[in-house]
Amino acid sequence: MNEITTIVLAAGEGTRMKSELPKLLHPVAGLPILGHVLSAAIGAGTTHLGVITAPNATQLSATVKSIAPNAQIFEQVERKGTAHAAQMAKALWSKAKDYVIVVYGDHPLLRSQNFEIIIKQLNAGKDVCILGFEPDDPTGYGRFITNGDKLLNIVEHKDASDEEREITLCNACILGFKANVFKETIEKVGNENAQGEYYLGDLIPLANQLGYDVGYAIAPADDVHGVNDRSQLAIAENLFQNRLRQDFMKSGVTLKDPSTTYFSYDTKIGRDVSIEPNNIFGLGVKIEQGANILGFCHIVGANIGKCANIGPFARLRPDANLEEGVKVGNFVEVKKANVGAGAKLNHLSYIGDADVGKNANIGAGTITCNYDGVNKHRTNIGQDVFVGSNSSLVAPLKIGKGAYIASGSVITSDIEADALAIARTKQVNKQGLASKLRAKAMALKNKNK
Numbered sequence: 001m002n003e004i005t006t007i008v009l010a011a012g013e014g015t016r017m018k019s020e021l022p023k024l025l026h027p028v029a030g031l032p033i034l035g036h037v038l039s040a041a042i043g044a045g046t047t048h049l050g051v052i053t054a055p056n057a058t059q060l061s062a063t064v065k066s067i068a069p070n071a072q073i074f075e076q077v078e079r080k081g082t083a084h085a086a087q088m089a090k091a092l093w094s095k096a097k098d099y100v101i102v103v104y105g106d107h108p109l110l111r112s113q114n115f116e117i118i119i120k121q122l123n124a125g126k127d128v129c130i131l132g133f134e135p136d137d138p139t140g141y142g143r144f145i146t147n148g149d150k151l152l153n154i155v156e157h158k159d160a161s162d163e164e165r166e167i168t169l170c171n172a173c174i175l176g177f178k179a180n181v182f183k184e185t186i187e188k189v190g191n192e193n194a195q196g197e198y199y200l201g202d203l204i205p206l207a208n209q210l211g212y213d214v215g216y217a218i219a220p221a222d223d224v225h226g227v228n229d230r231s232q233l234a235i236a237e238n239l240f241q242n243r244l245r246q247d248f249m250k251s252g253v254t255l256k257d258p259s260t261t262y263f264s265y266d267t268k269i270g271r272d273v274s275i276e277p278n279n280i281f282g283l284g285v286k287i288e289q290g291a292n293i294l295g296f297c298h299i300v301g302a303n304i305g306k307c308a309n310i311g312p313f314a315r316l317r318p319d320a321n322l323e324e325g326v327k328v329g330n331f332v333e334v335k336k337a338n339v340g341a342g343a344k345l346n347h348l349s350y351i352g353d354a355d356v357g358k359n360a361n362i363g364a365g366t367i368t369c370n371y372d373g374v375n376k377h378r379t380n381i382g383q384d385v386f387v388g389s390n391s392s393l394v395a396p397l398k399i400g401k402g403a404y405i406a407s408g409s410v411i412t413s414d415i416e417a418d419a420l421a422i423a424r425t426k427q428v429n430k431q432g433l434a435s436k437l438r439a440k441a442m443a444l445k446n447k448n449k
Helices: 033-043 058-067 082-087 112-123 179-186 200-209 230-250 433-447
Strands: 004-010 048-053 072-075 099-104 128-133 143-147 150-155 170-178 214-218 279-281 302-304 320-322 327-330 333-339 344-347 350-356 367-369 379-381 392-394 397-399
Touching: 004 033, 004 082, 033 048, 033 058, 033 099, 033 112, 048 058, 058 072, 082 099, 082 179, 082 200, 099 112, 099 179, 112 128, 112 170, 112 214, 128 150, 128 200, 143 170, 150 200, 150 214, 170 179, 170 200, 179 200, 200 214, 392 397
Parallel strands: 004 048, 004 099, 048 072, 128 214, 302 320, 320 333, 327 344, 333 350, 350 367, 350 379, 367 392, 379 397
Antiparallel strands: 099 170, 128 170, 143 150
């Protein structure tokens, strides 16, 4: 295995995002833009990773460390171009043995295979290999000047002649070098251009002048979509969602209306799961084989067991763990709860900080009262328990196996197994009082006319 040193350029200000959040921390499918790039680089076999940031980019650095703890952070204090940024990581690349790869950090749709195609050409003998693509509109991109399979130069749009601007093959976002070639050319790059900056693209003619073999590879345009503003961020989100949707359907998931279903990058779904329109899956969702997700559900951090039936209009919050065959119906919210196999939570209920046993039935309007204003408390509902509609279960509370709770009860004490609990005011019927109350109400209404 060749040793791969990857340098990620992440020092841009991202001013066009108009945001207090650094551009590369804006999420695509729940993962920061930079996280996608790091994951793709690591997946391609990166052994040493460096990230170039702006000064005092503590939030960005923390994100890097959360994804790649061994990554080294380097600051670019003065903004003098992409080659200058890469020079900031000299302490890393000066020790590189085999390959050095430089990648722009604002491309959230990059895949490991985009790196691998570069590495493959380096393995085959190329000294340098640059990733290119053919956009619908090449305006603003550096143009590839080629001769057959050789890349002679990259000319930035601002520096390109009218003839060169007609070229449609453009610079993408990954540049791969044999380590010795990178070390030699990065030290010699100049800034004789319209902007007076040090461009990574200028390493290409330098490498050619020194007699090195410079090639290129072509990526699908969607894979190298960059993000500079909110509009491009929305496009990236849509492209990534379409990728996820296609991947899920190919793996045996039914999406009734793919365009209205939104996933996170880490969503996991088994075969024969059916998902109706207008569902949103946040981070940390796992759905096992045969589950059915009806429309208009919002699910985050939940585990959904085999053949479970969820929705419509259900909300599953983090640490909702549902076993096989569970039913969670319309306008039910579940949070930090373990729900046993075959249990039913069908209508208008909140189950939080709770354990619900197998085959328990939670009636409509049931609430676990888990918060006392300071602390959260847990409710334990045993197997085969039946909770009547409109019941309030005040935690901490333990309800034994097979217990029955009468509708409308407010339960504040533990219930033994197989016991019937009734906790409501005794009903009193007063003959004739309804008609007197109606008459009094009508008199007041007429008086106010």
